[in-house]
Amino acid sequence: MSFYDTTPLGRILNRFGKDIDQLDIQLPVMANLFLELLFQLLGAMMLMSAKMPLFLLGAIPLLLFYFLIQKIYLQTLRQVKRLESVTRSPVCNHFSETLAGLSSIRSYGVQKEFTDRFDVKVDTTQNCSYLLVVCRMWMTARLDTIGNIVVLLVTLMVVSQRGAIDDGLGGLLVSYVMASCYAFNFLVHYAAEMETAVVASERLDEYANVKSEAPWKVLPEPDRSWPTKGAVTFEGYGTRYRPGLDLVLHGVDLAIHPGERIGVVGRTGAGKSSLTLSLFRIIESAGGKITIDDVDISSVGLHDLRSRIGIIPQDPVLFSGTLRFNLDPNGMYTDADLWTALERAHVKEHFPGGLDTPISEGGQNISLGQRQLVCLARAVLKKSKILVLDEATAAVDLETDSLIQDTISKDFVGSTIITIAHRLHTVMDCDRIIVMANGMVIEEGSPSDLLLNPISQFASMARDAGILVNADS
Structure with missing residues (x-):
């Protein structure tokens, strides 16, 4: 339980929101597109190499250039994405805390203070998002420049060998080079995004390996009547x-x-x-x-x-659902038992709608005293x-x-x-x-x-x- 004492709610929401979205949706889509572009690129390069062997000599330094740009881009992208993720957690945390304390915020008239705090947190995370866009534009500009140079060089090679290369084949090679450069650009982009998306799996794996509570069930189980005395x-x-x-x-x-x-x-x-x-x-x-x-x-x-063991806590806990669900979520008791418990807890008259009376999250639609009496009715029911x-x-x-x-x-x-x-x-x-x-x-x-x-x-x-x-x- 110490995990919940030391981990802000916003961080948990961030992990199970953005990180799961990256792992379940974005990563498979990018992997599919990456493989599709990779095979298209390999096919185009095989065709161009067969018709123009000199292309292989130019392809090797080209690949080195792309690899170098990806390496520089990836180092920056990883850090910026980490910053964006870290700054997103306070936004989620502030939002959830504001919703939980909305009545108090309105009662004390501090809406502007909370709005200003929220604006500061959103601005911080948006600054990181802007840096992320800038990083992508930086890479795109350089890849496009390299691609244009490659297209120019191949076009010049085709023109210089117009006697040896058929005009139709020359046009085909130029179009394939243009398509290959386009594929290269997205290939580098998807490869970098996939590598950073894998970080989400590491963050989720960290939560998956959080030490859990003791076993829910241990054999042999105690006798059904235990405890019979209460010592x-x-x-x-x-x-x-x-x-x-x-x-x-x-x-x-x-x-x-x-x-x-x-x-x-x-x-x-x-x-x-x-x-x-x-x-x-x-x-x-x-x-x-x-x-x-x-x-x-x-x-x-x-x-x-x-x-x-029965308990009536200081802060009564009620769940969104009906009164019946909050008293007997597992359906172990009859309606007569539930009404008897409510009557003994002196709370029966507060629910004229019966056992199907709706209860909002946390019991916000009933008073604190009524919430406490519902918890008392639970204890009476449990005996x-x-x-x-x-x-x-x-x-x-x-x-x-x-x-x-x-x-x-x-x-x-x-x-x-x-x-x-x-x-x-x-x-x-x-x-x-x-x-x-x-x-x-x-x-x-x-x-x-x-x-x-x-x-x-x-x-x-x-x-x-x-x-x-x-x-x-």
Whole structure:
């Protein structure tokens, strides 16, 4: 997953747009034309050599001239094309980011600033495109000059030997020379373009060889009922986001009992979300292990692991399609099950159009609170023994927060619930609080015990949030 953290979207769009177009369309077309012109040229040269052997003496230096021009042209073309490709990625990236943040751009009235930035990026890539055209014109001018000189020389040779060469044959030779020069020009052009187009295959091959995630399926698969208890254990666990970076979790030792409600708190950058990412193996272990019901999750396929754990993320993810598709993309549940889940998530009344209500990309046609409740309905439908709330209520209003907490308390009785908390009041009813700092567990205990300890980090955070007095009372 680190690939998506380090690779701009514009670069990916550029690779899968322009590069694939070059490889799938332009390269085969140019290769076909190159071979066609090559055979035409060979045929013409054989005919001219048979009727005028002296032509071979002139053809050798001619080929050397063409080769020299192609070599000079190719060196420049390769660099200019690389510049054009590099400058095109920021254009794609800026365009995609502008579309994603269009509502914010209009709200703050900064359309002109974004338009000006886009103009600068387009001008930069157009400058490179102009240089590309100039390079091609440079080569064309020189090839045409050489071709005209060759036609002139052959014409003079034919005229000088008009007694030995038939007039019709002489005209044929001159016309063949003109056609050959034309073919030579395009032959050099296509050869250079093909060589630079091959660079696209190298760039795509780089993406094809990007290290992928762990296997989607691993045999033997875990039991269908796994996990039956919901016990989660971290044993000396450490992880980092990418090789070469510092550890974001250091030697975490944590035992979460079946059915326990755990609240994970900490300042920004403490490692709370990294704990969640580790549980889903979005980032892999750099030491230690995580077990669920005594099964090491590193021995389980990603599909089995992620499908057995429920999550309500901070940023709800919805896809373009119907409400039914967003709740049950694989068609595993009945309509009655879907309606029950929506009702328990307190979101049924928001969709009078039924399960076929259209949902736009990212759920932009419904409110943030409704998106979060749809994600809650997914979790209710799944009935997982382990539920992760990754700051699920951090960006919603208090009413939606209350609805989510009410549904969780009623529908996930007996399930292990891990709450990554932004608002401390959401974890006050948890069985145990885990306080993290610098990627380590620094405190753990019941909310009341930690609040009664005036020097505890949790008590300090509660005082900052203004809820310690309420907790003491």
